[in-house]
Amino acid sequence: MKTAIYPGSFDPVTLGHLDIIKRSAAIFDKLIIAVLANPRKKTMFTAEERVELIKLAAEGIPNIEVARSDRLLVDFAAERGSFIIVKGLRAVSDFEHEFQMALTNHKMDNRLDTLFLTTNYEYLYLSSSVVKEIGILGGDVSAFLPQSVIEKVAQRFKEWGAHDGGRD
Ligand code: PNS
DSSP, rough: OEEEEEEETTOOOOOHHHHHHHHHHHHHHHHEEEEOOTTTOOOOSSSHHHHHHHHHHHHTOOTTEEEEESOHHHHHHHTOOEEEEEEEOOOHHHHHHHHHHHHHHHHHHHTTTEEEEOOOGGTTOOOHHHHHHHTTTTTTTTTSSOGHHHHHHHHHHHHHHOOOOOOO
C-alpha cells in the first residue's frame, strides 16, 4: 500500500490545498495530511482547529487521514513509515523554499522523497496568507475557501479584525 504525506501549515485550508488533497488521494492508496509546525509562521488557527477545518473541507474523501505533529517532518514520516512527501508548487516564488525543504529533508533522512504537484492554474495566486489579509480587513473570502469551512473561518476573521487590527 502506497501512503504519502501532505504536510503544511494549512492556516487555514484553502481551495488550493483541497485541490492538491483530492489529486494526491487519487494517486496514492492513502494520504496523510499532516498539520505541522512552521516556526517561521505565527498561525491564526490552533493546530486542533486547522485539523478540524481540513476534516470538514475533505469530508467524503475516503482514503485520507488528518494528523498533527509538533515534530520534524522527517520524524513524523519515520513514525508513520511513509517516506513520500507531496507538496503543491504554485510559481517560481515557491520554488526556492520548497527546493530547500525537499533537499534538507532528504539529507536528514534519505528515505524521504518529495513529489511536487503543479497547482491548478485556477489557484496559482492563492495562499492562506492572502486569504487572511483579505478576511481580517473585512473582505469576502468565500471564493477562496472550501464551502464547508467558510462560516467558521469568516467568524475568526471578524473577531481578529475587531480585536487585533490585522496582526500577521
Ligand atoms: O504550508 P507551509 O507553511 O509551507 O508548510 C511548511 C511545513 C509545515 C511543511 C514545514 O515548515 C515543516 O515541514 N515543518 C515541520 C518542521 C520541519 O521538519 N522543519 C524542517 C523543514 S526542512
